[in-house]
Amino acid sequence: MTDKYKQFAIAPMMDWTDRHCRFLHRQLTRHALLYTEMVTADAVIHGDRERLIGYDPAEHPVALQLGGSEPSKMAEAARIAADMGYDEININVGCPSDRVQSGRFGACLMQEPDLVAECVSAMKQAVSTPVTVKCRLGVDDQDIETALDTMADATFAVGSDALWVHARKAWLEGLSPKENRDIPPLDYDRVFRLKQRLPNQFIGINGGIENLNQALELLAHTDGVMLGRAAYHNAGLLVDVDRRFFGDGSSPVEWMTVRDAMMEHAARHVAGGGRMVHITRHMVGLFHGMPGAKRYRQILSVKGPGVDAGPEVIAEAFDAIRFGEQLVA
Numbered sequence: 481m482t483d484k485y486k487q488f489a490i491a492p493m494m495d496w497t498d499r500h501c502r503f504l505h506r507q508l509t510r511h512a513l514l515y516t517e518m519v520t521a522d523a524v525i526h527g528d529r530e531r532l533i534g535y536d537p538a539e540h541p542v543a544l545q546l547g548g549s550e551p552s553k554m555a556e557a558a559r560i561a562a563d564m565g566y567d568e569i570n571i572n573v574g575c576p577s578d579r580v581q582s583g584r585f586g587a588c589l590m591q592e593p594d595l596v597a598e599c600v601s602a603m604k605q606a607v608s609t610p611v612t613v614k615c616r617l618g619v620d621d622q623d624i625e626t627a628l629d630t631m632a633d634a635t636f637a638v639g640s641d642a643l644w645v646h647a648r649k650a651w652l653e654g655l656s657p658k659e660n661r662d663i664p665p666l667d668y669d670r671v672f673r674l675k676q677r678l679p680n681q682f683i684g685i686n687g688g689i690e691n692l693n694q695a696l697e698l699l700a701h702t703d704g705v706m707l708g709r710a711a712y713h714n715a716g717l718l719v720d721v722d723r724r725f726f727g728d729g730s731s732p733v734e735w736m737t738v739r740d741a742m743m744e745h746a747a748r749h750v751a752g753g754g755r756m757v758h759i760t761r762h763m764v765g766l767f768h769g770m771p772g773a774k775r776y777r778q779i780l781s782v783k784g785p786g787v788d789a790g791p792e793v794i795a796e797a798f799d800a801i802r803f804g805e806q807l808v809a
């Protein structure tokens with residue numbers, strides 16, 4: 481990747497950006513890069529691959545995020561992901577949960593840039609698919625100038641294709657993962673400085689981006705913007721991404737097409753023994769701010785979890801929305 485290339489991505493979010501969520505997001509934007517939830521390298525190697533990292537071909541471009549820090553295992557997991565057709569493989573250097581720390585991966589790897597670089601290097605040797613890193617500004621009492629520069633330099637030196645930076649520290653002691661996404665202060669300027677220092681490397685920014693206008697402003701200083709919670713809770717904002725970020729206004733989103741695609745997807749899932757709620761739970765925020773959204777949410781939340789629920793729940797929910805008025809983006 482080069483500095484000429486601008487990217488819009490939807491962040492990896494455990495328990496949220498599963499294949500059903502990504503399928504929904506893909507109906508709203510053809511170009512945004514979609515990240516999976518983090519999956520550990522061990523799980524990829526030993527687990528039920530179809531269940532853990534299976535995806536629908538419609539999801540491309542899609543990146544698998546791996547958790548781990550053993551270079552040989554990361555390389556093996558990367559090989560599996562590349563064989564499955566993933567478009568990018570990303571290393572998690574940002575997740576602060578205790579479970580992750582005891583496995584020596586996630587945000588605590590901010591203290592081990594050489595080990596992260598060994599992983600990148602092993603993965604680059606194993607696959608031709610882009611290998612990228614997602615990190616924090618630093619952890620605990622690290623100096624964010626040196627911590628971030630060191631991580632960037634170590635990983636780019638061995639060929640990392642991008643560094644996505646969640647623009648806040650993680651505090652490994654005393655904060656829950658959720659608090660660690662809100663309490664350590666955001667510092668976008670620190671990411672801009674990194675980009676200025678490394679003009680030829682892809683530097684993406686993440687953290688607290690609420691809407692597309694803000695994302696466009698940040699993109700003026702970086703190569704990519706990554707939205708997490710805003711994209712999930714207010715997925716309707718994604719309908720303007722192709723036009724505003726990729727200059728592609730050729731196929732504006734038709735809500736009835738989205739509805740039909742989700743119903744077909746749901747029918748396949750239910751026929752395979754899956755539950756409707758696996759899909760409807762991600763759709764609740766779709767019409768945030770639209771007339772009829774409250775009723776839409778009620779229908780999905782009450783009927784979606786029913787054991788006999790089928791795709792018709794989606795049709796009924798969409799009927800509650802009074803289309804024709806502008807989405808609040």
Ligand SMILES: Cc1cc2nc3c(=O)[nH]c(=O)nc-3n(C[C@H](O)[C@H](O)[C@H](O)COP(=O)(O)O)c2cc1C
Pocket residue numbers: 491492493494495496517518545572573574575614646661686687688689706707708709710
């Ligand atoms: C429910 C949830 C799960 C998350 N899981 C992951 C994860 O698996 N890997 C990761 O790198 N970040 C994870 N994150 C962090 C997001 O990728 C992102 O960095 C963070 O939410 C900040 O971006 P935002 O303010 O746009 O949400 C998660 C965030 C949330 C809300």
